[in-house]
Amino acid sequence: MNDSHRKAAEFHDLATHAHFLAAERHGKQDHLSGHEYSRRALEHSNRAHEMAETTRRNERGAAETFDSKVEEESIMSKETHTTAAYHHERAAKSHRAAAQQSSTGAHEASQQHSAEALEHSKKADDASKLAHQESAQLVAAPVLAK
């Protein structure tokens, strides 16, 4: 991107120089050469303008791409946290049921709830790891973009 800015500045310099030469020739009544330098100045000026426009479009495009990527990652992170929360709530419910059945002496039912609780707990733990991975990436993303 810096290269594009540098090229645009070079075209501006060329245009300025051509304008200066055109003025000088017109001052010396050499209107034919003056007109030629004036034409060149206009060409350089147009190139400088095009270069600046291209640079501006590229910069804006890059910024928009980055913004939409960050927004997309935020939505993904929100969904993975919500999924993890759901599995944790299911695990908590099964654990409470296992404790309840155990307190009444219904050990078979308690063990069944306990197995379900362990299954939900495993899913919840995996979901927590994934959600935290995505959250950490969101924090790291603005640093990478700089």
Place this chain on the structure above:
Amino acid sequence: MQNAHASAAELHKLAAHAHRTAAEHNERGDNETGNWHSRRALEYSDRAYALAQEAHAKSGRIETLK
């Protein structure tokens, strides 16, 4: 064994709450705070999963003794 299940349930509840808070912060674009709650959720989750394994192992032993 009942205590292990009750403790695991409590830790899962805390993990779920921390995940929901992290999701809210991420949605608002406050990713630093979101990440902080996410780390807490993961800590609760690890402890909850360890307790779930322990509680289930105890459940199995009681069933075998019957």
